[in-house]
Amino acid sequence: MPADYDAFLLVSFGGPEKREDVIPFLENVLRGRNVPRERLLEVAEHYYHFDGVSPINRQCRDLIAALKSEFESAGLHLPIYWGNRNWHPLLADTVTQMRADGIHRALALATSAYGSYSGCRQYREDIERARAAVPDAPAIEKFPPFADHPGFLSAAAARLRAALEQLPGAGIVYTAHSIPVAMAQSSPYEQQLRTTAAKVHELAGAPGSPTLVYQSRSGPPTQPWLGPDIGDYIRRTDSRRLIVNPIGFLSDHMEVLYDLDFEAAAIARDRGIEFLRCGTVGTHPDFVRAIREMVQTAMKNGVIACAGVCDDACCPPPQRPQAPRPQ
Numbered sequence: 075m076p077a078d079y080d081a082f083l084l085v086s087f088g089g090p091e092k093r094e095d096v097i098p099f100l101e102n103v104l105r106g107r108n109v110p111r112e113r114l115l116e117v118a119e120h121y122y123h124f125d126g127v128s129p130i131n132r133q134c135r136d137l138i139a140a141l142k143s144e145f146e147s148a149g150l151h152l153p154i155y156w157g158n159r160n161w162h163p164l165l166a167d168t169v170t171q172m173r174a175d176g177i178h179r180a181l182a183l184a185t186s187a188y189g190s191y192s193g194c195r196q197y198r199e200d201i202e203r204a205r206a207a208v209p210d211a212p213a214i215e216k217f218p219p220f221a222d223h224p225g226f227l228s229a230a231a232a233r234l235r236a237a238l239e240q241l242p243g244a245g246i247v248y249t250a251h252s253i254p255v256a257m258a259q260s261s262p263y264e265q266q267l268r269t270t271a272a273k274v275h276e277l278a279g280a281p282g283s284p285t286l287v288y289q290s291r292s293g294p295p296t297q298p299w300l301g302p303d304i305g306d307y308i309r310r311t312d313s314r315r316l317i318v319n320p321i322g323f324l325s326d327h328m329e330v331l332y333d334l335d336f337e338a339a340a341i342a343r344d345r346g347i348e349f350l351r352c353g354t355v356g357t358h359p360d361f362v363r364a365i366r367e368m369v370q371t372a373m374k375n376g377v378i379a380c381a382g383v384c385d386d387a388c389c390p391p392p393q394r395p396q397a398p399r400p401q
Contacts, residue, residue, distance in 0.1 A: 077376045081153050081172060081180040082145075082369060083214060084138060085165060085197055088158030089121075089128025089328065095161065096121045099128075102160040109292075117292075120332040131161075133325040133356065134185070140357040144366045152369070155180070157204065159197070165204040169211050177212045181372055183365060185324050187221040187270075190253055190263035194219055195389040215377045217368055219262075221270045225364020229355040230270070230321060231277035237317045237352040238280065244350065245313030246280055247304070250322025251329060252288035254392055255298040261389040264300065271321055289320075289338070290329040304334070308341045316342060319352035324361075326354055 090099040096118050104114060121128060138154050145152060153175070157168030172180065182201060186193035198216050205211040220226060238244070248271040258264050268286055275284040287307045291299040304318065318338060320330050334351050342349035355361040372378075 077179070077373055079152065079179050079181050079215075079369075079373055081155060081175075081177040081212070082141070083168070083172070083180045083182040084134060084141075084154065084156045084185070085182050085201065085216070086134050086156070086158050086185040087130060087327075088161030088164075089130040090126050090161060091128070091131055093122065093126030096126045099161045113292075120328060123332060123336065124328070128328050129326050129331060130185075130328070131158075136357050137185075137325070137362070140362045141365060144362045145369075148366055148370070150366065150369065152181075153177070159200050165200055166207045169204045169208045169214070172212050173208055173210060179213045180215070181369055181377065182214050182216040183220075183368070184216060187219055187226060187324060188250075188263050188266045188322065189219040189389060190261040191257050191389045191391050192253065193263065194261075196391070215372075217372070217377060218379050219266065220364070220368065221266050222273075223364045223368065225360045225367065226355060227270070227273050227277060229358035229361035229364070230274045230319075232358060232360065233353040233355065234274060234278040234280060234317070234319055237319070237350055238278065241315055241317055241348060241350045244315035244317045244348070245311065246275070246282075246284065246317045246319060247307060247311075248274075248284055248286045248319045248321045249289045249304050249334065250286070250320070252291040252299045252301065252303070254293055255300060257389075257392045258300055267322060271319075274319075274321060286321075290333050304338050305341050308338060308345065308347065311347070313347065315348040315350075317350050317352055320354055323354050325356045330354065 090096045100114050100118055134156055138156055141154055155168050155172055157163055157165035159165065184194065184197040186197065201214050201216060205214060250267050253263060271284040271286050287302050287304050288300045289304045291303065293299055308316065318334055320334060323330055339349050
C-alpha cells in the first residue's frame with residue numbers, strides 16, 4: 075500500500091576530516107570494545123597517512139548530490155538528510171534537524187549492501203538510539219540489504235569491465251571486510267557476498283570462476299575471523315596480473331585506500347605482480363538510479379524486509395571478549 079514518506083536519510087559510518095579528528099573518531103568507533111590502546115594508535119596511522127582525512131564523508135556528499143539530481147529528474151520531491159554512526163554529522167543531530175523541519179516519516183539507506191550485525195542490524199539500532207534521544211522524533215524505516223538489486227549489480231559489473239579493459243588477461247579476486255566467524259554464522263553476509271561476486275563476474279563477462287577473500291580484520295588473534303586474507307592470497311597466487319575488486323564496499327573507504335591501494339599493492343609489487351584495484355560502485359549512474367527505484371517502490375508498497383532474514387532475531391550482536399577483572 076502507498077506510504078507517506080516525506081524524507082530520505084543516508085546513514086553512514088562517518089570518518090575524520092582532519093588530523094585532530096582521528097583519535098576521538100576512533101574512540102567513538104571502539105567505545106565499549108576491549109581494544110588495546112596500541113591497536114587504536116596503529117589504526118590512527120592509516121588515517122595520518124592521508125593527513126587525517128577519511129574519504130567516506132566526501133563520498134557521502136557526492137552520493138547525496140547525485141541523488142538530489144536523480145530525484146529531481148524523476149519528479150521525486152524528498153529532502154535528503156545525512157547522519158553518521160561515529161562522526162559528524164552524527165545521526166542524533168540529524169534526527170533533531172529532521173524533527174525541526176517537520177519531517178514525520180523517512181526512508182533510510184545505510185552505506186552497506188550486505189546483511190550482518192555491523193552492516194545492517196547495528197544501523198537499525200543506531201537509528202532507534204538516535205530517535206530515542208530526540209523527543210517526537212520522526213519515524214524512520216531502513217531499507218534491508220540491497221546487494222541483489224539489479225542496479226547495484228550492473229554498476230559493479232561496469233566497474234569490473236573497465237578494470238579488465240585496463241588490465242586484460244588479469245586474474246580477478248573479490249574482497250570484503252572480514253568479520254568474526256561467529257558473526258558470519260548468524261547472518262547472510264558470506265552467502266550474499268558469494269552470490270554477488272558470482273553475478274557480477276557473469277555480468278562483466280569475466281573469465282573463470284570468482285574467488286572471494288577478506289581484508290581489514292581487526293579482532294584479537296585468538297578470535298576466528300573470515301579468511302583467507304587478501305595479503306596471504308597475493309603472496310600465494312600464480313597470477314602475474316591481478317585485479318582486486320572490493321565488492322564488499324560501496325565506495326573507496328579508508329580500508330580500500332590504505333589496505334588495498336597501499337598495503338596489498340605493495341605486496342603485489344614485491345612479487346612483481348601487475349596490480350589494479352577495481353573501482354567501487356560509488357556514484358555510478360546505475361547505482362544512483364537503483365536507489366531512486368528503491369525509494370519509489372517503497373513509496374508505493376512500504377519497505378519490504380528480507381523474507382526470513384530481517385526479524386528480531388536476525389544478525390545478533392557479537393559476544394565481545396570481556397577484559398579480565400582485577401583479583
